[in-house]
Amino acid sequence: MLSLLALSDGEDERSFKFNLFVDDALIFNWSKNLKKFTGFDVILGNPPYVCARNLPEETLLKLQKFEVCKSGNSDLYIPFFQLGIQNLKDAGILGFITMNSFFKSLNGRNLREYFKQHSLNIKIIDFGTEQVFKSKNTYTCICLIEKSHNTTIKYCKSSSLSLPTKQSDYNSIPYIKLNSKTGWNLNDFETISKIEATGIAFGDLYKTRHGIATLKNDIYIFNPVKEDKDYFYLQNGSLYQIEKGICKDIVNTNKLSRAVSISNLKEKVIFPYDNADKPSLLNENFIKENYPKAYNYLLNKRRILDNRDKGKGEYENWFAFGRSQSLEKVKNKLFFPKMSDRVPSYIINSEDNLLFYNGQAVIGHTEDEMLFIKKIMESRLFWYYIKTTSKPYSSEYYSLNGNYIKNFGVCQLSDSEMDFVLNENNKNILDVFFEEKYEIRLT
Template sequence: MNKDLKNIINQFSDDENTLNKILVSIFINSNSLKVKNNKLIKDLILNKESPLYHHIVFATYKFSFDELIESFELAIPSKDKVVNGAVYTPNYIKSFIVENSLSKVKKPLAEIKSADISCGCGAFLFTVANKQKNETQRPFSKIFEENIFGLDICQTSIKRTKILLSLLAISLGEDEKEFKFNLFCGNALSFDWESNCSAIKSNEGFDLIVGNPPYVRAKNIDLETKKLLSNWSVTKSGNPDLYIPFFEIGIENLNKNGILGYITVNSFFKSVNARELRNYLQTNKYELSIIDFGDEKLFESKSAYTCICFLSKEKSEYLLFKKETSKTLQKNGLEKFNKIPFKDLDFLRGWIINNKQIVENIKRIENAGESLGSKYKIKNGIATLSNDIYIFKPIAENENYYTLIRNGKKFEIEKGICRDIIKPNILKYEHEIESVKEKLIYPYTNGITPLSLMKEEQLKSNFPKAYKYLSFHKDDLQKRDKGNGDYEAWYAFGRTQALTDKGYKLLFPYMAKDPHFVFTDQKDMMIYCGYAIFNESVEELKILKRILESKVFDYYMQHTSKPYSSGYLSYAKNYVKNFGVCELTEKDRYFLSNGATKEEVDEFLIEKYKIQI
């Protein structure tokens, strides 16, 4: 995008009317359009006397429709983007979805009623309308009134959709005084299409729904929206992100022969909060085709990984799946899919969907022996909900005290109330343990079971310096859980998980690019921000470490785990627990524990698991 245009958008993004006038005026001027009749557009054209006109004078670049759409999407205030999930969809993605969705609808193009139920500034509706115009030659006044329907929660976006569609018509010689639109401002989670559109009721739903459902993470969803989410069956697992119910909403608003085409995040294959969505799709056996872009980022402003989904109410015993890139999408189209039977998919643990060879390899790995989760204890770390207060790196110590600095103030903490703690998320090798190990203020019975929190008088009497330090931070500790925490005492940890965990262990992070498991024999050392696999045998854990740092385990994670940005994968318990730990003979165990190189271990395990990588 042109640098001057970006500067204009940044300058006026919070002034909707002014920015609309500038963008429309630049577009009109750049494309040498004459507007004589259309009231909406005429009211937005700046005259030469306007103090804003200098923005148009210096706009010598060609301003296309695609750039106008991108400008409208970028101009949405950042606070609204977080809440509403608006994002600019590349033109080739819109065209691909619209072309291939419409080709599946068994109805003459002139009769198809299409909708985008989270339309943003109208990019998908623009693409549909343009295609209907080009191929049917019907006037836009008819297309807008009879064929195109849009909904968005943001009134600004609805207005910009009207502007965009009006400019489309004007650019092709249809300068009507006013167009009649079926564009509504409302919440898709509660909007009733049939009561608002008699045409949709008589059509028994839409023939086509396309779009890019809002990607708003659960933590950014407001209370009112959370209440509405509960009305949909696919939102009953975990804390659902906002895109999840849009599959069900779309299906509910299609007619019996309708087609849905979405570009959306691919995390629903495996994420815990999409379990009920997977169950919904499997149970109903909807005809579903998925084109997965893997870890390629299609959206500049989002780190999410995406896929294209085509869905209909037709019944099927299997889903279609394939991987593509942005460069191969148009070339391969809707060819070369893998058929994956719904009966082979487990909605609870996540879908393993890939080509036949990979699926077969995963099955062999998981069936090679007892699963990691059943054979070993996999535990999460502690959760104080205020790590910067409880956890510290001493700047000095003596026989009785550790010294730390917080907020420019020096404190001494009794050694007797402290425990060693480590953060697996920043750990890769055993030799790093001592340099990254920290101290934890532990106001409990210091590892003695049964666990109990120290009484306040006991804490104050036995550890007066620690008590003074915690008291200094009392206000902050009471603000945890937004002040609504139900703690045994104000100085208690936010959660009681993992407080008595001890033993030999392998430490590993929440996410990683490649597997690394760090063994420690420091039984009493606690963990936070990461996981640990516990076992009473040092030899057992060291052999397991060789297996989990192998090419086999890495391959397993690459094809079963949830991807994050920059090539990172989730190593959450839910994704590692089903890995099959192969059965080993004494000879095998000796080989793995006596100096074999990583390459030798990889070769040995690939043969052991009988897989082809």
């Protein structure tokens, strides 16, 4: 405190010389501002946590010059790794506390490859789902990077925000075993590698799909407050009659993170498309003539619909859904949520007219194939894989997005083994069976 007071009063100005610069780090050139600049011995920082969708156009243009920003839509923290390493002396040290999403994210692909190609000497302390910054809902790690060559990465998964105190707290993972394209599995590398090397990758066997995207669910999706022979009654500001003929059943599969039945999830969606296997948008005059109540309701909400995508959306017509995904009929679907804090409910459904939103589904397979993958995904082994490799969210939730499950190795079974799995309903017995099949012991 005395030193701070001395500095503030100017008493130490002869003793200290601060070379402070205020500028845009993305374009600042140290060599032009410091004579004989050869790099820093130490760089410490906390790069800005700004996701790509919140960056202004001028910043996005600046990111394009960075090698590490050329995969996906780069978040702002990513180029600071390249900036820091380029401005280090040989054997200099970079220390960042930053987001841990680059381990697996698409926009971290080139950053992972940058580290690998330069064989950088890296130590990572991963805080996982722990919230280091209580005011920020983000997941962080400490990266200590020496500008020297090494064949391995040192990784430590922290518990309760504790820091490693000895070298044996770190696991060494060879760069050669890390896949920059599919993501780095740093936590329990040996077990995860064994799972992914078993059988055939989930993404090569099964097709997953996200639900419909209206971009304004509260306009299209509703629970009727009542109904009669011809109409559902929708309460949205006022009470509206909606013709039953323009509505379909729909479920929010994100709610499957808890055990619920499909019948309890069903809502109604105003569906301005025909009933073909691959639906086409209805003509506006057709809706106006055949479903005048629904048309007047949508017209009443047009200003809200026009503001989707910040008013810049290019839709087939103003009343169309924001995206055209997942409109077609699919007979067999295995519904599951986008994220969960436990083994979620996986529900097989064969209603080809039933739509879904928010969550995901495995689609286009036979009932036996659906039942088999359902039992795999309900297993202790699969949930361990998710908790170990997936993106964490608050309250111990983990993502089940296709990017995080596509590399899970699906074991191949003999006919007798398949019969056993399809007919066995005791989860504990199945857990033991799958772990023996993968030669992994989790308990």
